[in-house]
Amino acid sequence: MQQTKINSASPVTFLRIVIVFAVISACGFSDRLVSADKPQPAPAFKKILFLGNSITLHGPSKKIGWEGNWGMAASSLDRDYVHIVTDSLTKSSGNKPQTMVKNIAAFERQYATYNLKEQLQDAFAFQPDLVILAIGENVPQLKTAEEQGKFQASVEQLLKQLQKDNHPTIIVRSSFWSNKLKDEALRQACQNTGGTFVDISRLGKDEKNYARSERDFQHAGVAAHPGDQGMQAIADAILKAIQIR
Template sequence: MKVIAWIGLFFCFLSCKSDEQGSEPIQKILVIGNSITYHPPDAAIGWNADWGMAASAPDKDYFSLLEDSLRYHLPELEMMRENVYPFERKFSSLDFAMYEHLKDFQADLLVIRLGENVPLENLEGWNFSQSLREFAAFLSSGQTRVLLTTTFWPNTAVNDQLLHAAAEMNWQVVQLSQLGAQDSFMALEEYSNESVGRHPNDQGMQSISRLIAGKILGE
């Protein structure tokens, strides 16, 4: 009888944990970001790869690592990524219709991993926070959960905007700026172009993936 009781408590724990997270099993995840998420080849800056800058291989950028990690728990998971650099640069005037294909994906979870390219001189009040909330609403199905990260490189002005949006919408938050404050998480010695080399190296990509996966899985 004691064994049966303990089994019952165990399954109750799992059920309660699922209820606390308040979500159905995730089937589709959309990740929006910038060059850290994905960058096509660009010989002008010495970047000849076709994945998240500056990972050493396609399976070592944070998106691919995150996909592998989550599929261990969610075998049927579909994931999609997009570099939304134009939104960062023109957040107050961009026509979201150019991202209709992302909306059509109907994601269960939207991961927002951006902010590094936002022009600081264009920030006024909570204008980026407002635009980000509108963009997220455009990309969402109505039931879409949102997880947001802070910037990789410390950026108080942009992070304040990101965290304001998260607080207003009750989004989950993953702190990443502590990584970009340390040279050991950047590919500084691996590329002649400084802007490329300041991107996350394999260790940085792995850390980003681990922190996001942990939040998604509730670890």
């Protein structure tokens, strides 16, 4: 009968084998740790819908001394949060997305009666894969729980309508001019529709984030908007939320 001889390794050889495997395993584990610590690239979005108010987009108005056609009161188009976010996502993904930017201040002021299908038909038809909702500043003061509930329900309806024909990533930020009741309604509406809520309430507490800290304005309302620093801070908060979601 043919026999196979198995040679037993000496203690020294066995120890060397154990050390080699330990080193290999450690290297592999280290690689995994380094990989986990590396910042993950932002998703490559094809269509981004920005829905907001004057902080998002405001055309020229001689009445208030505003000459821009971008987010009030950034010093130039490329310094408002919309363009900072878009440019950052373009650079990180290598693909420039289509964008639609809409001022929906009318929705803020008339949320209870606003006709979504008529007024935002183009936004729904756009079918974005990323929606950034930046509202709240123009919403009338919510004096009762009932009013807060109605505002929340209206925001939920808006977000659900955007999800009807598509399943976009949804980012909802709190108000720059922080308001507890409004922001809580936005948070709950965002949570109930599977979005990511971004709390920027601290930004409005820092005077350096206001445009009036950067230059003089004819109109106090314009001056009370975020300046270049404030716009950058808003964009940073949104981009962080997109990357970690």
